Amino acid sequence: MAKGFMAVSSMVVVALLVFSIGVGIAAAQAAGLKKGFYKKSCPQAEAIAQKVVWGRVAGNRELAAKFLRMFFHDCFVRGCDGSVLLDSPTNTAEKNAVPNLSLAGFEVIDEVKAALEQACPGIVSCADIVALAARDSVSFQYKKNLWEVETGRRDGTVSSDQEALDNIPAPSSAFDILLSNFSSKGLGLQDLVVLSGGHTIGVGHCNLFSSRLFNFTGKDNPSDVDPSLNPSYAKFLQGQCRRNLQDLNDNTTVVPMDPGSSLSFDNHYFFNLKARQGMFTSDATLLTNARAANIVDKLQDPGVFFDTFKNSIKRMGQIGVLTGANGQIRNKCNAVNS
Numbered sequence: 001m002a003k004g005f006m007a008v009s010s011m012v013v014v015a016l017l018v019f020s021i022g023v024g025i026a027a028a029q030a031a032g033l034k035k036g037f038y039k040k041s042c043p044q045a046e047a048i049a050q051k052v053v054w055g056r057v058a059g060n061r062e063l064a065a066k067f068l069r070m071f072f073h074d075c076f077v078r079g080c081d082g083s084v085l086l087d088s089p090t091n092t093a094e095k096n097a098v099p100n101l102s103l104a105g106f107e108v109i110d111e112v113k114a115a116l117e118q119a120c121p122g123i124v125s126c127a128d129i130v131a132l133a134a135r136d137s138v139s140f141q142y143k144k145n146l147w148e149v150e151t152g153r154r155d156g157t158v159s160s161d162q163e164a165l166d167n168i169p170a171p172s173s174a175f176d177i178l179l180s181n182f183s184s185k186g187l188g189l190q191d192l193v194v195l196s197g198g199h200t201i202g203v204g205h206c207n208l209f210s211s212r213l214f215n216f217t218g219k220d221n222p223s224d225v226d227p228s229l230n231p232s233y234a235k236f237l238q239g240q241c242r243r244n245l246q247d248l249n250d251n252t253t254v255v256p257m258d259p260g261s262s263l264s265f266d267n268h269y270f271f272n273l274k275a276r277q278g279m280f281t282s283d284a285t286l287l288t289n290a291r292a293a294n295i296v297d298k299l300q301d302p303g304v305f306f307d308t309f310k311n312s313i314k315r316m317g318q319i320g321v322l323t324g325a326n327g328q329i330r331n332k333c334n335a336v337n338s
């Protein structure tokens, strides 16, 4: 009797296990992405993309930040579908929205696409090229891939500036806003903190943080500084952003987000953050939540940063993807197929 019960219960366990593995596989396949999607259809695809991107990044190291941000902005608006690449005759595409005006490197994406079209016409999507360019440009510094890119995305056909404005988080955002924005994309608190580490490379425009330096409570003078900023860092930033006396709209001066190592992808952002040297309110606000602050502590370890970044960017790359028969493989990345 006891034996019979054991046999039945272990059958139930096995059945549950098979069921949950099945669900797991189904969930993984639901995204329709996989490592090496082009292995058969275009075996050289990833090598070709890497060659073009590395060649360009060798000549301009700032491109890594551009492509990492381009990938983020693509994925957060309509999913990772290459919609950020589309041109609009009426200037109403995602790339025309204010947060995207400082994106760059579109011509390199076109160059990768042209090389891939020559090797394997009609096979590799522009959405995948953006994902690969982000990985390859950031990895160039280390001459080895820092993370795995799942491929198999297809390209979208719609791109709207308003959707970009609605979905790309603002640098003035407080913690709860950021968390709900990330949650709406299926990402969690840990992803928010870890992916903010992207701010270890690249630059920010003064107008996006100068109210923290000169006008935090509306007094409009250089002592009206956000108290959550490290005072010497605030002074440094004030010196960088040569203030136009009339307004805070210096939208031409840029400052490295990780001064001294803004071309190096590492966990230095998290040291800065702890030293209260996050450039944007959206950076500083990560310390205002106990769980997030705890993750910031863990990310002081470079090994933890690289490992967790791999996972979070993989999840980011799965947001709202078009796969299978959905979407299209664009002939050119800046236009839908006619």
Ligand code: HEM
Pocket (backbone or CB within 6 Å): 064, 065, 066, 068, 069, 072, 102, 169, 170, 171, 172, 173, 178, 192, 195, 196, 197, 198, 199, 201, 202, 203, 204, 205, 206, 208, 280, 282
């Ligand atoms: C958490 C919400 C985020 C906010 C509010 C935010 C906001 C910003 C802003 C305002 C800039 C400066 C743009 C400029 O002045 O031209 C910037 C730059 C940048 N962001 Fe973010 N960001 C966020 C998350 C991310 C994520 C998830 C990534 C990628 C993993 C990322 C990667 C970058 C990079 C690489 C740059 C530098 C771009 C360059 O040098 O041109 N950001 N971000």
